[in-house]
Amino acid sequence: MTPRHLLIGLSVLVLAACSQAAPPEASKPTPAAAAQATGPATHAQAAAAAKARPAAFEPPPESAIPEGPFGDVVREGREIFVNTDVAAKAYVGNGLRCSNCHLDAGRLANSAPLWGAYVAYPAYRAKNGHVNTLGERLQGCFKYSMNGKAPPLDSKEMVALETYAFWMAKGAPTGEKLPGAGYPKKGFKPPQPPDYARGEAVFKAHCALCHGADGQGQQVAGRYVFPPLWGPDSFNWGAGMHQLDNAAAFIKANMPLSQGGTLTDQDAWDVAMYMDGHERPQDPRYKGDLAATRKAYHDTPMSLYGTTVNGHLLGSAPATRN
Ligand code: HEC
Ligand code: HEC
Missing domain, CATH: 1.10.760.10 (Cytochrome c-like domain)
Known part of the structure; x- marks a missing residue:
């Protein structure tokens, strides 16, 4: 910084x-x-x-990210999300960060928050004509929004981002569009x-x-x-x-x-x-x-x-x- x-x-x-x-x-x-x-x-x-x-889903506070190896990966995912140009440099081809469009580190309702996304995949997308896993959806934002390259699905970057999203969606029902999800x-x-x-x-x-x-x-x-x-x-x-x-x-x-x-x-x-x-x-x-x-x-x-x-x-x- x-x-x-x-x-x-x-x-x-x-x-x-x-x-x-x-x-x-x-x-x-x-x-x-x-x-x-x-x-x-x-x-x-x-x-x-x-x-x-309607009242949006309330993700856990950041202070609730646990100590230990799981929490470490949640923190790594957050870091990639807010400092994408540094923490996932190899996959970024512009000057943006994920959090520029998904505000408050992906927490803010009505800015396509990560907690809303986590429970909405796998889902069919007309954009590519098949059922996309969350990983594939994340890859899409790297390719287009970040004008970069998609990290491989099993890369540490992808695992960290999915872990951060999973942690943030704690307690949310799956398969439902939550109030405040998406734009x-x-x-x-x-x-x-x-x-x-x-x-x-x-x-x-x-x-x-x-x-x-x-x-x-x-x-x-x-x-x-x-x-x-x-x-x-x-x-x-x-x-x-x-x-x-x-x-x-x-x-x-x-x-x-x-x-x-x-x-x-x-x-x-x-x-x-x-x-x-x-x-x-x-x-x-x-x-x-x-x-x-x-x-x-x-x-x-x-x-x-x-x-x-x-x-x-x-x-x-x-x-x-x-
Ligand atoms: C230039 C703005 C922009 C940037 C930067 C951006 N995104 Fe997105 N993202 C979008 C838009 C627009 C959508 C589609 C939202 C919708 O259809 O409601 C989206 C959708 C998503 C979704 C699915 C949300 C849902 O509810 O279905 C995820 C997950 C996501 N982005 C993750 C990321 C990640 C991870 C990064 C960084 C690597 C990133 N985005 C960078 C604009 C952006
Ligand atoms: C007070 C300063 C400020 C004003 C005024 C402002 N923005 Fe932003 N805007 C930002 C910041 C900062 C971000 C990134 C947010 C973040 O990273 O938390 C942003 C993000 C964005 C993004 C997503 C990222 C990107 O580069 O595509 C768009 C689109 C956007 N603003 C459009 C607008 C439009 C249109 C207006 C006028 C109606 C506007 N902004 C007014 C500060 C501002």
Whole structure:
């Protein structure tokens, strides 16, 4: 982790986002600057939105991770989850960590928490047309969300991640979709079709402060403290977050950070369209024909891949790291 003295002079925001090991309360600050930039939205609104949903499953507190060899592997899994770029470096091809999209180290309801995932697999996935074990599902996030390589199913990384998820789901019923599992996208529809230009305005007002004016995030000492939303260091065109419904639901529930539920539904869809209307790394399933790749894997209005947005054919000039 970055030495503290490097951070002096940076805003409280950056400090807060950096302290990975801090307890949940401390890692969810309410920075004055962000609050200002996000205008009239209030925490009361966010609280009201959260209240409207059924109570989520409560995972055990981190302090309950036991001593001994089992607990050691749970801790190893947590470490891979929150510091993926360091702890599972060989399998990561961008600047993201699992916990950038599965907030609070995979514990937070409505950000596809690990406890919700653990009890939901094996499951059939249309994405690859067969029943996936939890291990295979985890491999998918490495390949697409992390733009990397899938660790082998019996690798120590995979065993550690599954052990962490198993520990977190303690006491949860299996085979049921728990309240708070996944991203809350069921029935979440845009009042009007999402719009790129409106999304750009939302981005400037509510997101650029942290994710940068160009969406490329912000780094301290070579590591991202605010993750990139598109471009070479972000998730690739095969990732779930490139689909408008996933992105809109995640953003509505969780962004701006610590102020989930404060954007209007329309703003969440519009800014999702703006974010997913930018280039990112190529879909690893691409074999040289954009239209064929769209037809095979992206044949849905929720994917902008292979369509023209803001005058650019998305996927025709994918972002690459130099
Ligand atoms: C760019 C954002 C992003 C990153 C980074 C990311 N994921 Fe995901 N993950 C998603 C999305 C989107 C879904 C699909 C959620 C849904 O369909 O509701 C998902 C789904 C999952 C699921 C299944 C959840 C469920 O309830 O079915 C697991 C498990 C998972 N991710 C683990 C990981 C792991 C492990 C990593 C790091 C190696 C990771 N993810 C990194 C976005 C991300
Ligand atoms: C106060 C700072 C802040 C603001 C404002 C903010 N974010 Fe984030 N965002 C973060 C941080 C930090 C993370 C990673 C969370 C973590 O690792 O715990 C994140 C994660 C994300 C992710 C998943 C990771 C990735 O890079 O794809 C998306 C998507 C996202 N934010 C979109 C948005 C959008 C859209 C807005 C504006 C509506 C927004 N954010 C506003 C700080 C912020």
